[in-house]
Amino acid sequence: MPSNDQILSGDNFLEDTSHSLPPLSFIIGRLRLRQIALLTALDEQGSLHKAAEVMCMTQPAATKALHELETSFGITLFDRSSRGIEATELGRCVIRYARLIQSDLGNLREELTDIMNGQGGRLAVGTIMGAVPILLTRALAKLRSLQPELSIEIFEETSTKQLQLLDEGRLDVVIGRPTVSLQPHLYDYTVLREEPICIVAGSNHPLAQARDVSLHELGRQSWVLYTANAPLRVLVEHEFRQAGVMLPKNVIETSSTFVATSLLQDSEMVAVMPLDIAHFFAAKGILCILPTHLKSKMEPYGVVWRKNVTLSSAGKMFVSILGQQNAMA
Template sequence: MTPSLNSIMSRLHVKQLRLLIALDEHGSLLGAAKQVALTQPGASKALQEIETTFGTSLFTRTNRGLEPNDAGRSVIRYARLIQTDLAHLREEIIGIMSGEGGRVAVGTIMGAVPLLTTAISRVIADHPKLSIEIVEDTSAALLGQLDSGRLDLAICRTTVSTTPYLYESATFVEETLAVIASTQHPFAYARQLSLKDLVDYRWVVYRANMPMRLLLEREFHEADLRFPVHLLETTSAFATLSLLQENPTLVALVSTDVAKFCTGYGFTTTLPLPITSRSEPYELVSRKGVPDSPAARLLREALLNPPR
């Protein structure tokens, strides 16, 4: 029977987590013991205590040394996450004690990347010692990372969640959409286009059931056109840009902010195709009841109150 969470928390020690990581790196009890300043018998006893804490063996003894089993690999993965979190905690405490700096982890969906990077640039100009982690993913994935405490803030949409009441959210930007393509695309210099002109081209899109994908499907339906079958699906702005550069016949639906960024630097062109459907606005989301850290407050202020 797996021990309770309270039992694990009361019995597990940080030095034991260090031992697990060292065992994974060295593959031997002797090497791991030296790394964490234990004797070999002390390391052996500590490993037994760890396995007792979790109620299962974590390593297989082989001729080559100790190899983690499935449970061991899982525990080691979380040991590394805890080590990383403690390092981040140390950074934040140093920032608080010094009166500046600190750390914030923020997530964003692809379309809001330019908005986020603009806000971050303003914040670090005034607070150069601030550390910021940026995660780009889908709304559902970002909400999951908020739930687990991996993120402090996220620019996404709570409408994809079955439990939107778990979050504090502020709607702050209406998203508008544009179609982009390589500057070598056959329609790169067209003055006017309709969706029918692009029906036979391959599209780079978000995967099925995501808001931007549903909007594009609606555009095709309202134009009485068959939705393309052979798609390239990605949630990555860089993957989208790279695909357009590699294949000049592709087109992609992105936010207007992403389109302006890519076109402004000459990476792509924005095709003269009006998108009439409206996308859901961006929300700045955090966990309900969890106060912002000083660093998160700075970033929240920069996002919600940009200079005019």
């Protein structure tokens, strides 16, 4: 670990081989947006001279800015040679995030412009799969009718991934479960809906017309299962253990509902699915819901946002609409 003097001076930090980086406060205090732009210019141009021209800088100024960047991180970002300049593995990582920063700044400018022009701004919403067919689509339709100029982004992900994006400020609100977090107290949470589950198959499956399908019968079927540790996978495994039935070994694993549905259509496989999703596909004749009683239940989900963070007017409106739509469902 470098000494405080090394951190303060920065110049010796590139020589450190302890595989430690400076504190985040040190990096933030030294990093400049113009340096971020230089990073991407260097990556695109492949030479300091050309990057300096693009940035309207002198080559010595570009060289100095790159040195300051490398000092800020304490690592070498580019290899220099007679052929030009090429990003190191660590440099490529920093460049990737530099592009994200530039993209976010562009989005910030657009959103500020929209708000100034009375066009409503932007709302980024994360959602679990089970909330999409009924709760989310109805709430979004209502929100669009009230704020037609609002830009809306939807991210379908697991609750764990959504909370990560929420913490990073990339999502405004989440429809999911805050209990998957190690620090659920960091979030405000309003319960919206239970999430019943069911067993589904293709509409032409041999069991489609059965009056009752037991887990013992399902144990003899081929399955499409969610990947290990996914909540629906854990639930299926629990159901089979409780019934004393071996979990089928003839399985295909996927985290994609689209893949699962496609496989079910063209095979005699079965799968577990949230009931609202299953009803959506069953109404279109794509899947059928098998008459199997499951004892296990998914934890209710709700709308989540960061505690002590003031939601935008669009965010507050969306949360309110979700509550109203849920009461009507």
